[in-house]
Structure formats: structure tokens, C-alpha cells
Amino acid sequence: MSDLFIRFRWVILTILVFVFVTLFTAEFQQAQTTAVLASALRQSTPLLFGALCGVLCERSGVVNIGIEGQMLLSAFVGFMVASATGSLVAGILAGMATGALMGAGLAGLSVTLQGDQIIAGTVLNIAAFGISSYFFQQGLTLPSGKTSPVSLGPLADLPVIGRVFFINPPLTYLSLILIWLVWFVLFRTRWGLWTRSVGEVPSAAETVGISVARVRYTNLIAGGCLAGLGGAYLSLEAVGSFERMMTNGRGFVALAVMIFGRWNPIGIWGAALLFGYASAVQTQLQFRGWLADDPQFIGMIPYVVCIVVLAGFVGRARPPAAIGQPYSRE
Amino acid sequence: MKMLKPVAVPLIAVGLALGIGAIILAVSGANPIEAYGALIDGSLSSQKTVGRTLEKATPLIMGGLAVAFAFRAGLFNIGGQGQLVVGGIFSAAVGFGFEGLPWIIHAPMALAIGALAGAAWGSIAGILKATRGAHEVITTIMLNFVALNLTDWLASNPWKDEGILSRTPAVEESALIPLWGSFPTGFLVAVAASIGCWYLLERTNLGFEIRSVGLNGDAARYVGISVQRIVIATMAISGLLAGAGGAIETQGVIGRYEPGFNAGLGFNGITIALLARNHPLGVIPAALLIGAMEAGGSMMQFNADVAPEITDIIEALMLLFVATPIVVRWFFSRQEVAEVSVTAGWGSS
Numbered sequence: 279m280s281d282l283f284i285r286f287r288w289v290i291l292t293i294l295v296f297v298f299v300t301l302f303t304a305e306f307q308q309a310q311t312t313a314v315l316a317s318a319l320r321q322s323t324p325l326l327f328g329a330l331c332g333v334l335c336e337r338s339g340v341v342n343i344g345i346e347g348q349m350l351l352s353a354f355v356g357f358m359v360a361s362a363t364g365s366l367v368a369g370i371l372a373g374m375a376t377g378a379l380m381g382a383g384l385a386g387l388s389v390t391l392q393g394d395q396i397i398a399g400t401v402l403n404i405a406a407f408g409i410s411s412y413f414f415q416q417g418l419t420l421p422s423g424k425t426s427p428v429s430l431g432p433l434a435d436l437p438v439i440g441r442v443f444f445i446n447p448p449l450t451y452l453s454l455i456l457i458w459l460v461w462f463v464l465f466r467t468r469w470g471l472w473t474r475s476v477g478e479v480p481s482a483a484e485t486v487g488i489s490v491a492r493v494r495y496t497n498l499i500a501g502g503c504l505a506g507l508g509g510a511y512l513s514l515e516a517v518g519s520f521e522r523m524m525t526n527g528r529g530f531v532a533l534a535v536m537i538f539g540r541w542n543p544i545g546i547w548g549a550a551l552l553f554g555y556a557s558a559v560q561t562q563l564q565f566r567g568w569l570a571d572d573p574q575f576i577g578m579i580p581y582v583v584c585i586v587v588l589a590g591f592v593g594r595a596r597p598p599a600a601i602g603q604p605y606s607r608e
Numbered sequence: 609m610k611m612l613k614p615v616a617v618p619l620i621a622v623g624l625a626l627g628i629g630a631i632i633l634a635v636s637g638a639n640p641i642e643a644y645g646a647l648i649d650g651s652l653s654s655q656k657t658v659g660r661t662l663e664k665a666t667p668l669i670m671g672g673l674a675v676a677f678a679f680r681a682g683l684f685n686i687g688g689q690g691q692l693v694v695g696g697i698f699s700a701a702v703g704f705g706f707e708g709l710p711w712i713i714h715a716p717m718a719l720a721i722g723a724l725a726g727a728a729w730g731s732i733a734g735i736l737k738a739t740r741g742a743h744e745v746i747t748t749i750m751l752n753f754v755a756l757n758l759t760d761w762l763a764s765n766p767w768k769d770e771g772i773l774s775r776t777p778a779v780e781e782s783a784l785i786p787l788w789g790s791f792p793t794g795f796l797v798a799v800a801a802s803i804g805c806w807y808l809l810e811r812t813n814l815g816f817e818i819r820s821v822g823l824n825g826d827a828a829r830y831v832g833i834s835v836q837r838i839v840i841a842t843m844a845i846s847g848l849l850a851g852a853g854g855a856i857e858t859q860g861v862i863g864r865y866e867p868g869f870n871a872g873l874g875f876n877g878i879t880i881a882l883l884a885r886n887h888p889l890g891v892i893p894a895a896l897l898i899g900a901m902e903a904g905g906s907m908m909q910f911n912a913d914v915a916p917e918i919t920d921i922i923e924a925l926m927l928l929f930v931a932t933p934i935v936v937r938w939f940f941s942r943q944e945v946a947e948v949s950v951t952a953g954w955g956s957s
Contacts, residue, residue, distance in 0.1 A: 343745060387932065396684055396745060397882070397931045404875045404927060408920030413636070530749045574761035581753040588742040588750075 293548055296555050314555075314562050315442045319450070320516065322547075322554025324349065324525075326453050327508030328532025329539065329546045330460050331377075334501035335384075336541060337464060338494045339477040339600040341395045344384055344402030345505050346529025351406035352376040352509025354414065357520040364421040370449070370510045377506020380406070381498040389494045392604035403529075411522050424518030425449065449511045456504065461543040473497055477598035480605040490605045505529075527581070534584045541597065549587075556583045618883045618890075618930055622897065625925035632921060633914060643912040650907025651900035659790030663861055665892075665899025667692065669798040670853025671873045672880030672891040673805055674730075674846045678744075679886045680809055681842040682822040687733060687748025688850040688877040690755030693869055695726035695851025696858045697759045700865040701767055703779025703858065714782040719797070719855045726851010727844045729755060734843025738836035744843065763865055775866035785860035794860035798892075801849060805888035808845075818842055850877075879927045898923065 328345045335342035352373035360369025380402055387398035425447040433444040443454075464470040475483040476493045484490055512528075513520045535553055539546030560576045630640035651661045671688045678685035699722025706714060733751060736742040764774035785794045809815035820828040821838045829835050857870050876898055883897070884890030901923070905916030 391932060393932060397927075400686075400875070400878055401924060401928045401931060404879070404920070405924035407875070408917060408922075408924045412632075412915050412917035412921055527749060527753055530746055533746055534750075572761060572765065574757040574764075578754050578757045581750040581757075584750045585736070585742070585747055585754075588746060589736045589740040 290548060292552055293555075296552065312441045314558050317558035317561060318551060318555040319442055319446070320554070321557040322550040323450050323453050324508045324511050324516070324528050325532045325535050325553050326457070326547060326550040327504050327511060328529050329535040329550060330453075330456055330543060331381075331501035331505035331508070332533055332536040333460065333464070333539075333541055333543060333546060334473070334497045334504070335381075336536065336601055337477045337598055338473045338497040339480060339490075339598055339603065339605070340384070340388055340494055340498060341399065341602050342381075342384060342498070342501065343396050343399030343533070344380065344406075344529075345399075345508075345532055346525050346527065347399075347403035347406030348377045348380045348502055348505035349509040349512065349529050350403075350523070350525045351380065351410055352506035353513035353524055354406075354410035354509075354520055356506075356510040357420070357513040358413075358418070360420055360422070360514055361418045366420070366422055366425055366514055369514050370507070373510030373514075374503045374506040377502040377504070377509060378499045379502070381500075381502020381505070382495070384502075385495045385498040388604065389491050389498075392606060395602055395604075407523070410520075414520065414522065418520075420514070420518055425515045447515050449507060449515045452507065453511075456507075457543045457547045460504075464543065474598070477600055480600050480603075484605075484607065494605075508532075531580065531584050534588050537597075538587050552587075553580060553583065556580045618885065618894070621883065621926050621929035624929045625922050628925050629918060629922040633918060638912060638914045643908050643914045643918070646908040646911035646914075647901065647904035649911065650904035652904075655790050657903060659787070659792060661896065661900045661903040662795045663792045663899075664902045665895045666792060666794045666798045666860070667853040667857050667870055667873060668876055668880055668895035668899050668902075669795075669802060669891055670849050670856070671877030672884060672895050673798075673801060673888060674850040674853070675877040675881035676884060676886040676888060676891055677805055677809070677849060678842055678846040679881055680822045681818045681838060682825065683734075683737070683839065683842055683846070684745050685730065685733070685748055685843065685846045685850075686745055686875075686878070687730065687751050687755075687847070688853075689870075689873050690748070690752035691726040691729045691847040691850035692854035692857070692873055693759045693865075694729045694755050694854065695722040696854030696869050697762055697767070697776065697865040698722050698725035698851075699783075699855035699858045700776045700779055701762075703783035704767075704777040704864070706783075707780060709780075709782055711782045714780065715785060715859060718779070718783045718859055719785075719852060722855025722858065723848045723852035726854060727848035730847015730850065731840055731844035734840040737843070738839040759865065759869070760867065763867070767865075769864070773866070776864045778864045779859060783859055784863065785856060787860075792860055794856040797852070797856055798895075801852065802888045802892055805849070809888065814841070876923065879923045879930075882927055882930045 328349060331345055331348070332342055355376040356369040356373030359372035360366050363369070384398055384402060387393045387401070388395040427445050427447050428451070430444040434440045436444070464473060472483065472488050472493050476488060476490050480490045483493075508528075509525070512524055517524065531553060535549045536546055538549035538552070557580050560579050563576050626644070630644070633640040633643050649657075651657055671692065674688045674691065675685055699718040702718040702721045703714075706717075709717075729751065733744045733747045736747050737744050760774060763776055767776045769775050769777040785792075785797070787793065809819060817828065817833045817838050818841075820831070820833055821835055821842075825835055828838075853873075854870070858865055862869065880891055880894040880898055883894035901919045905919050908914050908918075909916050
């Protein structure tokens, strides 16, 4: 555990600085601080789902540039199903299934057919955009409304923390559990060992009897479920409706989050919170009337942060060695 | 047969995509024959509609060239949209900012400034890749969002037209690229750019170095090519092409920069580049095909009551089939497929 703190010291330090800045700018008004932090958590959740999808794919050696498309189409299908059946659970499951199906498609293109992984992911993105725009009908609503927050009893009464972490809708809780679940699977189970070895030296993994194709397929499909949850979060939990292009680049920011978090779920959580914070500050600045005449500069903040982080950290972070290479038995 | 080989894969991809598109149309309750009929009617039936197809195809050629050119160096430029809007607004600024210049100076100057602005925007991603190892796929997409915000700000503050709309004033008449009957002259600029790219890639030293880096970066480094320099130069030229596309759109079609400025380019450049198998001259027919689909889309909505977004699905299907190796290998033996991999260099510097 202490090992983790050392490895992620920059992420942790940055978050601490941001939390401090929040407390400072809010002039220690508890309500405002809480609002910014809660909004940071809300904004970070879809990035977290997307980045956890990315880490499962990349740890097994497959670049997934199609997370954006997986999230967009899942948001769409989840919304349509929930709107038609009136059941949010059905909508969420449909979103997961959509993501998983697209993950399987990506695996088919990049593992079985050994195509270029980035082009395969781009196909997913364009297809998701086309399908969701073509079949979308204006004016549909959710009969049940979006998912509602659940308060976790006495924990929710804690100052600041309680409001931020313990009064949340279900998918947000799920994302917080999934961080630890994905970490456990990757670093404490045999499957995780297989995944990581396939992502580093697939030929060696194959020599000891691990099926590279099976590991990659399973991870891409499982990752697709997570991206699907991210999509369902957007349409069913955060907004409560579907809009064209509603992912707005979050699938790509999720990839930057994954790199900044060094392909480790716990680091990814820190990175996701950082990006979520950048978006939360954006709304807070607008609310307080700073830069009110030039909202476009505020709108740039998350994307500029993403570029700066990538430029600053990518060189120093090491991706899985076999990333991007199709594997074929010789 | 040998002559047919290079065009076989794109033709089959287009055929399969249109076939599946017809099935989707039929399933969603439309008549595919009627829909495709309306598509052709709206794009090829008269002098006016052909002109409209050429007009739509012009920025698509430039966007497709931008992607294809970067591909040859093993770079995947998804930032065409951002480079295009930056080029568009800078050409508009030159277009309305100078008065009384003769056409022969004003129009080329606006075009050149727009292209250079696009080149500057594209080279940001190149510099980040060459010096910091940040993958261009993510940085160019992020730069798209930054560019849209930036141009929106420019069009609603320093370069704002009078009135409430966030748009620039109309460019001076001396900066316009005129219509020649119903034939858009800007199309000729795009064709010239295609030929220029072909010449640069196939007949010059720089082109040779770019192709070497694309085929094998390590080998290129061993023979003394500066890979970093090539990466930056390639992204700059790629951005130059997209920026010029935006300038032509401003000077030849819209006449100013306004919100929603060519929102249609999107991912089309990628589809076009891959349909053309990254050949600069192949980009022209590929862009004409997509341009015809865009020009005919509104007619399809009007006559056959089909949402024009069906063309996005058909384009995704084309991309799927043209990029799927199994389709390619029906026609080419393994040795012949010397594809550039864009995944190389993911995450590493």
C-alpha cells in the first residue's frame, strides 16, 4: 500500500493541491467546497468507467481508441431501452451489452483479423456516431426519470466528505467499487497475471499455454461492459436523456486519464478526479462570473489540461510492451 | 486484371456498404431504391447539382489529403476539423480586414494565411509527438475541441460582425474564390493540391524521407533521417492542407466564418484517405463519392423522407470494409500489402 503512495505521489500531490485550492477559493464556505468536490466526482465518473475499460484492453496488449464510440452507442441504446421499457435496470444492462458487443467487434477486427487497432477503433467511433444519429428520435423521455441518489445512512452526515461520497446514485457507487475490483483482478488473480503477460510478451505467454486470443477477447468484452456502464451513466444517471454526440470527447480524455494513471486502476481514479475537477472548476468559474464574457476559454480547460498532462507524462510512463501489435503464432 | 487490383478493394467496400445501407433503409421502413434514386437525383442530375457535389467534395479532398499525407509518415491526423476551422477563420480575417486590394493579391493572400494557420495548428500536435511522445490521435482530437472554442471566441469578440450573431463580417469581394457558371473554382485548387502532394511524396527528397519514416522509423533513423523533424514537418503539411480546405470553404462557399462552419468534415477525411488507399490522386474520386452523398442527402430527406444521417452509417461501413484486412487479402498476397501501421508508436516516444 505504501508502495502505491510512492508510485502515485504526483497524482496524490496534485489532487491535494487542487483540494486546497478549492477550499481556499471557496473561502472556506462549506457549501461551495462541497458543491465543487461533488461536481468533480460526478464529472470524473464517466472518465473512470472509460479509463477502466482502457486499462483492461491495454494491459492485454490492445489499443482501444473506440471507447468514445462504445460510450456513445451505449448511452443511446441504454436510453432507448429504458425509455421503451420504463426500467432503468434494463437500460443499464442494454448499455453494458452494447459496449460488450462493440468490444467483441473490436476484438474480431484486431485479434482475429489482425487489422490495425487504431483504425478498428475509429470504425467503432464513426459507426456509433452514425447509428445513434440516424435512429435517434427527438422528444423521447425516461418515464422513470434518471437514477436517484441513495444516502448511505450515518456516513452521509459526515461534513463535506459525506455529501461528496456517500449520497450518490447507484452507478457512481458501482464505479467506486469497480476501481478496487479491476485492481484486484489485474494484480491479485491468475487472470490478471495472464492478462499482463499477454500484454507484455505474448509469445512467452503462449509458450506456457495461455491463449492470447482468448485473453484479449475476454478483456475487450469485459472492458466493453465497463465502457457501456460509462455510457449508461451519461444518459441515465447524469443527464436523464440522450443528445447527439453527448460523449463530447470523454472517451478520448479517458485514454489520457489511463496514461496519467499509469495503467493502474488506483492511479486512474486519481487522474479521473483531477480531470473531473478541471471540469467542475469550469462550471464553478462560470457560476461565479469569472471570465463571464469569454466562456470559450473556460470551455477549453479540460482539453488543455488533457494535452498538458499527456505531453508531461507520456514520455515517463511505460505502456505494456506488446501494445498495438497483432499477435500471430509463428 | 492487374490494372484493376488497386481499385478492387475500394469498389467492393463501397458496394458492400451501399448494399448493407439498403438493408438498413428497408428495415427502418424506407424504400432503398427510392432513397438512392433521390441521392443520385440530388447530386448528379443537373449542372447545378453537379456543381453542388463539387463544392461539397472540395473540403473533403483537402481533409482526405491531410489524413492520407500524414498516414504516409505513419501518423494518424484526426485533427482535420480543428485545422480546418482555424484555417477558415484566419482566411476570413484577411478577407474582411483588408480593403481595396486587387483580387490577384487579396484572394491568394487570404488562402495562404488560412493554410499557414492550419499548418501552425497541425504542427502543435507534431511538436508534442516529436519532443514529448504524446500520441497524435489524442492530442489532435483535444486540439479540435480547443480550436472550436478558440474560433468561437474570435468570432464573438475581436472579429465579430455587427449584430447579435457570433460570426465574422463577410469577406471583401476581392477575396472571394468565384463560381465559374455553376462550377466552383476552389475545386481546381483542391485538384492542384492533390497533384502537389503526389509530386512531393513520390518525387522529392522530403517525400522519400516521409515515406521511409512511415514504413520503418528505426531504419529511417539508422540512415540518418531525423524522425522528429519529419514528424513535425508532416503534421505541419497535413495541417496546411486542412487549413487551405477551410480557407476555400470561407472564400468560395460561405463568404465568412460562422458557427457550424463545415461541421460535416468530422471523420470523413479518414474514410476518404482509406478508400483512396492513401494515394493523393485517389483522394479525388473518393471525395467526389462522399461529396455526392452529402450533396444528395437533403434531396433524400425531401423526396424519400430518409434521415440524411444514413450516409454516416454507409461511410462507417465503407471504412469498415476498406480497412478490414480480410477483404484486402482476397485480392493481395501478403507480400504486396505493405501497409503503414498507425498503431506503431502508441504511448512510446
